[in-house]
Amino acid sequence: MSPFFVMSLLFGLTFGQAASLCAPSEYIIHVEKRECAYCLAINTTICAGFCMTRDSNGKKLLLKSALSQNVCTYKEMLYQTALIPGCPHHTIPYYSYPVAVSCKCGKCNTDYSDCVHEKVRTNYCTKPQKLCNM
Numbered sequence: 522m523s524p525f526f527v528m529s530l531l532f533g534l535t536f537g538q539a540a541s542l543c544a545p546s547e548y549i550i551h552v553e554k555r556e557c558a559y560c561l562a563i564n565t566t567i568c569a570g571f572c573m574t575r576d577s578n579g580k581k582l583l584l585k586s587a588l589s590q591n592v593c594t595y596k597e598m599l600y601q602t603a604l605i606p607g608c609p610h611h612t613i614p615y616y617s618y619p620v621a622v623s624c625k626c627g628k629c630n631t632d633y634s635d636c637v638h639e640k641v642r643t644n645y646c647t648k649p650q651k652l653c654n655m
Contacts, residue, residue: 558607560646572626
């Protein structure tokens, strides 16, 4: 093997690990209930970024476990609860949401993550907005 090939291979392996830029990112969730007068804009953190994946062109030759694509997902998270203002007494005015503490590249867990890319933007308010800084 030529020294250039070996150096290219080492660089590729090193850069591949460094290029996984999966980390907590700031995000605003808009929450509203039909019964309440206001929409609540909540500042939180979610997992976002780039994870190295495998090309599945050789899927007939590989095991199914080798075909899984990694996504940026939660390593550690906690839940916080916010109070939605302007709700009548008969309505539960609380909303619990996830806060990313740390992230990892791994398989998407549908128990607590939406694993499908959303095509239509639905994160907006239709009522007057209140800001919640937690």
